[in-house]
Amino acid sequence: MMRSHYSGEVTAAAIDTTITVCGWVHRRRDHGGVIFVDLRDRSGLIQVVFDPDEAETFAAAERLRSEYVIKVTGRVRARPEGTVNRNLASGEIEVYTTALEVLNASETPPLQLDETETVGDAARLRYRYVELRKPRMQRHMQLRAQVTRAVRHALDDLGFLDIETPILTRATPEGARDYLVPSRTQPGHFFALPQSPQLFKQLLMVAGMDRYYQIARCFRDEDLRADRQPEFTQIDIEASFVDADDIMGINEQMIRQLFDDVLGVKLPDPFPRMPYAEAMRRFGSDKPDLRIDLELVDIADLVADAEFKVFSGPANSDTGRVAVLRVPGGSSLTRKQIDDYTDFVGRYGAKGLAYVKISDVAKGRDGMASPILKFLSDDAIAGIVERTGAADGDLLFFGADSTSVVNDALGALRVKLGHDLGRVSGDWAPLWVVDWPMFEYDEATKRWYAAHHPFTAPAVDDPEALKAAPHEAMAKAYDMVLNGSEIGGGSVRIHSPEMQQAAFDVLGISREEAEEKFGFLLEALKFGAPPHAGIAFGLDRLVMLMAGADSIREVIAFPKTQTATDLLTGAPGEADAAQLRELGIRLRAKPTADSSGEGAAGAGGTNDGA
Incomplete structure (x- = not known):
């Protein structure tokens, strides 16, 4: 040495x-x-x-x-x-x-290792090996190693087996686009890089492995966002002869042990649980940050007869919502600040942001200021004040539109106001979101989609009942949320071929397509598949939260940009003519992709929802 x-x-x-x-x-x-x-x-x-x-x-x-x-x-x-x-x-x-x-010796580094230095993302990624020398990045990489080590120890102690699943597999419908790999030995055929080990871990349960885990690399060729990477890592877990409560308890224990071992943090025991419908109603989000004490309040019944069509229209629509977000002490916000918040909700589809400033509740409308007051009756105003618990000095923000727009806009505004106004209380707020809908209907394509993935078990045991009322079907699914971020998601799996085919039928996956894409799974389910359930955690996002980092890129050694470009190596690159001939591939036209790669994305979810 x-x-x-x-x-x-x-x-x-x-x-x-x-x-x-x-x-x-x-x-x-x-x-x-x-x-x-x-x-x-x-x-x-x-x-x-x-x-x-x-x-x-x-x-x-x-x-x-x-x-x-x-x-x-x-x-x-x-x-x-x-x-x-x-x-x-x-x-x-x-x-x-x-x-x-x-x-x-060293030439003058392209980056200074002073943490206060401001440098562009392109330079940081181009010279990532220098960026990684920074003490902050060294701490993040060491923390990541500590997390994976602690996870392995915890799952080993719980009797789980670390089993690898294939990287070269086949394309499947649903989810994001696959990364395809051409086969040299079988021209015209392609492997796909796995978006998740989902099907293989279910096959391991059929094989009697009973408890499986893997720190798995996953790949998605999707339109990238700030919290996404084309390749990412998940903690993948599956167990047999368990129900939802069992698997949630096992993984809650693992996360508590992880935080205690790595950060010395004692998380609550047990984690609170909240139905999906309640989370959407109170917080406009399926991953609410419970550290923020602001909530949405429905008022559609109070404004259904209002002259203000912006309110009465959604209030009388089956797909509409009218909700209020009360901001204690918010009447001190300036018009400029309110305009900025109006622009903010516009990013989520909101056409505007109505508000009421309250100076003296006892005076009714005379103690309030807002352009919309003239459209509301005294009874409606009194009802809104009573239902929201509004007090002197408060401000009320209103959302009126389709349910999805109101939830997205006011849900995001709630989080932003919580941070802007210092209403974030406590360090860690874990939560299980349970009782999910089985399917979601898309008006644009006129078809049902799986809320989690097509292998999630419904709450009903009758395949025909599932097909008859997909809009009512609830899933045996659960997500673990931490500080407003989904860190893990999973479900009880379908373990009968009849129920699996029924789910495919609802999703519009034909018998022929199901046999072509999933025939091996459907066949395996016929040979004594045990009841099983699992979950997957997004490792990158989990470590980011534990590190207190602002971006998932901060906890990935060699991340890519938002255009899925590796500025360090220059990937993706071109293949030479000999390689293409060997693979039986001919390019029709040379693509003109922008590889400038400003910014970088973070790692994202899994087929299990992590």
């Missing part, structure tokens, strides 16, 4: 011993003929001192520059009084250097 110690591990207990440390020159300082170097490795910093009395090492130290890779041997001594750095684990000591070896 070149080194005897890591820099951040050297403490006052090592005083008067000789050590060897290796790393990068973080900072070099000349003070009155003595040279100080902060040497950095993944464990932290240590101060090494070069004294002119050690002529050879001092001369070499004069040539050191930022990011040179060096090996230092010297005696550990206490720092002089008044120079102790309490912010460093090694801040009480320094190393008096007796030998210095420059292991490699």
